[in-house]
Amino acid sequence: MIRRDFLGLMGATLVGSLAQADELKHPDIWVKNEQKATFESVISRLDRVERTIGYAKFNLISFNDVLKIAKSFPRIGAFTPAEIAYIEEIFYTDPVIYGFYGKRTIQHLSDAINEKDVIKIDGTGHYVYRETSQELLLRLMKDIGPTLILTSGVRSVVKQLSLHLEKIKSENGNITMASRSLVPPGFSYHSVGDFDVGKKGWGYQNFTANFARTEEFWNLQKLSYVSTRYTVGNGDGVRFEPWHVKIV
Ligand SMILES: [Zn+2]
Numbered sequence: 014m015i016r017r018d019f020l021g022l023m024g025a026t027l028v029g030s031l032a033q034a035d036e037l038k039h040p041d042i043w044v045k046n047e048q049k050a051t052f053e054s055v056i057s058r059l060d061r062v063e064r065t066i067g068y069a070k071f072n073l074i075s076f077n078d079v080l081k082i083a084k085s086f087p088r089i090g091a092f093t094p095a096e097i098a099y100i101e102e103i104f105y106t107d108p109v110i111y112g113f114y115g116k117r118t119i120q121h122l123s124d125a126i127n128e129k130d131v132i133k134i135d136g137t138g139h140y141v142y143r144e145t146s147q148e149l150l151l152r153l154m155k156d157i158g159p160t161l162i163l164t165s166g167v168r169s170v171v172k173q174l175s176l177h178l179e180k181i182k183s184e185n186g187n188i189t190m191a192s193r194s195l196v197p198p199g200f201s202y203h204s205v206g207d208f209d210v211g212k213k214g215w216g217y218q219n220f221t222a223n224f225a226r227t228e229e230f231w232n233l234q235k236l237s238y239v240s241t242r243y244t245v246g247n248g249d250g251v252r253f254e255p256w257h258v259k260i261v
Pocket of ligand 1: 208209254
């Protein structure tokens with residue numbers, strides 16, 4: 014434990030210098046002025062889809078189903094050609110230009126999750142993949158106790174797109190900054206098995222560095238069968254995410 018803590022502190026300095034080197038190589042990229050209106054309208058249309066089908070279902074929905082649902086509900090309205098082109102651009106752009114070096118996990122925008130492959134976890138609006146992810150989650154919930162909860166599970170391309178765009182918005186249009194904490198759609202391991210855990214009742218705090226101070230996190234660290242995807246100084250260019258459990 015002491016060794017890990019020590020490495021953690023060393024890593025923090027390393028991360029600082031890596032981030033600095035990266036800033037020189039890749040200056041921050043922002044949403045272009047001419048795309049701002051489309052950016053906003055995609056966010057609000059996705060939001061209307063989510064409110065129509067519900068939070069849990071939105072975690073799994075495919076791009077093709079989103080297009081169909083939007084078209085059939087007047088309160089959502091069909092995605093415009095400009096909006097579709099913008100979504101395609103986001104999905105197929107190589108995010109290395111944003112300083113993100115992770116691997117692509119989903120090849121096509123239209124790739125869908127087979128609902129038979131996932132299972133909903135009681136008391137959450139989230140799903141995990143059956144077998145591998147499900148077994149690991151149940152095992153660590155049993156080993157850590159009832160205060161450990163699933164905070165985010167399987168995410169379709171659409172869900173990741175929506176989270177990514179919301180993050181860019183909260184970073185005032187800075188795509189580079191947003192990509193460090195919410196990876197672009199097509200690059201998330203949530204789409205293929207990883208999940209996030211947190212401390213019951215902690216809400217948003219579970220997605221901050223404060224989670225690394227909880228007893229739940231330290232107990233997670235003690236389990237030899239658990240590893241964290243985005244460690245301090247990870248090569249993907251993602252911030253340290255103590256809550257994100259690596260599966261594949
Ligand atoms: Zn995660």
